[in-house]
Amino acid sequence: METGRKASAKGLTALVLGGIALGTSPLFVRLSETGPTATGFWRMALALIPIYLLMRLGPQRANPKIKDAPAFFWPGLMFAADLFFWQWAVMYTTMASATLFSNFAPVVVALGAWLFLKERIAPLFLVGLALALGGAVLLIKGNAALGQRFLLGDALGLLSAVFYGSYMLFVARLRARFDTVTLTFWYSAISAALLLPVALATGDTMLPATMNGWAVLAGLALVSHALGQGLIAYGFGHLPASFSSLVVLIQPLVAALLGWSLMGEAQGPWQMAGGALILAGIVVARQASAKA
Numbered sequence: 001m002e003t004g005r006k007a008s009a010k011g012l013t014a015l016v017l018g019g020i021a022l023g024t025s026p027l028f029v030r031l032s033e034t035g036p037t038a039t040g041f042w043r044m045a046l047a048l049i050p051i052y053l054l055m056r057l058g059p060q061r062a063n064p065k066i067k068d069a070p071a072f073f074w075p076g077l078m079f080a081a082d083l084f085f086w087q088w089a090v091m092y093t094t095m096a097s098a099t100l101f102s103n104f105a106p107v108v109v110a111l112g113a114w115l116f117l118k119e120r121i122a123p124l125f126l127v128g129l130a131l132a133l134g135g136a137v138l139l140i141k142g143n144a145a146l147g148q149r150f151l152l153g154d155a156l157g158l159l160s161a162v163f164y165g166s167y168m169l170f171v172a173r174l175r176a177r178f179d180t181v182t183l184t185f186w187y188s189a190i191s192a193a194l195l196l197p198v199a200l201a202t203g204d205t206m207l208p209a210t211m212n213g214w215a216v217l218a219g220l221a222l223v224s225h226a227l228g229q230g231l232i233a234y235g236f237g238h239l240p241a242s243f244s245s246l247v248v249l250i251q252p253l254v255a256a257l258l259g260w261s262l263m264g265e266a267q268g269p270w271q272m273a274g275g276a277l278i279l280a281g282i283v284v285a286r287q288a289s290a291k292a
Contacts, residue, residue: 023254093153
């Protein structure tokens with residue numbers, strides 16, 4: 001029993017720290033000296049180094065075969081699309097709003113399964129969906145007063161949630177065949193390969209002008225991606241998924257705090273009420289999905 005308690009405590013600690021690490025992502029994006037898409041490329045490319053070392057130095061794992069390449073391609077494509085739209089969302093709207101809207105992903109997944117796959121949906125999920133959508137309306141209403149640029153950022157954040165939700169579906173299916181580290185390495189490599197030509201084609205600034213710029217990219221890759229995703233993967237392996245998915249909602253709270261304290265992003269009453277409703281709705285919807 002004591003061993004189980006220790007494992008749960010470590011899992012909870014990993015989830016909290018992982019959520020905090022991921023919550024720093026929009027700050028690194030804002031501080032980056034490269035274009036938004038190029039920043040996404042460097043996030044994935046630089047993270048490959050520690051992930052590869054972990055993959056090679058860890059326990060012996062089954063090596064993917066050539067025939068497995070299409071399986072890795074789809075989560076890599078979805079994550080690249082998610083990053084593309086989310087990085088631009090961070091540049092147009094507040095850090096808190098971009099992160100909140102991206103956390104719609106599990107709700108989008110469940111709603112899509114209901115609409116297109118005819119899966120049953122719990123009535124409680126509809127309550128959570130209504131709360132989340134009501135919160136989105138309030139949040140958008142508050143951001144609308146700040147200008148059309150913020151509305152565009154909110155729309156991009158919601159669009160990123162669609163692709164992130166799709167990425168989650170592909171990863172969930174592949175976890176039965178591949179361990180987390182191997183899967184993370186290959187989808188990250190594919191995402192980087194897909195984002196690079198997009199960044200070049202759109203004329204993004206590809207290289208930082210200063211060493212501080214490189215430090216920002218390294219922080220995004222190592223802290224937000226490699227460390228954040230790794231800690232969350234560890235936590236999910238030691239705690240119930242329904243509980244774990246709620247703990248990682250600390251991300252938008254961290255993003256809001258950093259945006260307010262470091263970037264001067266004040267949260268008005270509409271934004272705070274909308275954010276609270278969105279978080280409540282996601283909690284209810286996730287709990288309903290877990291019970292179903």
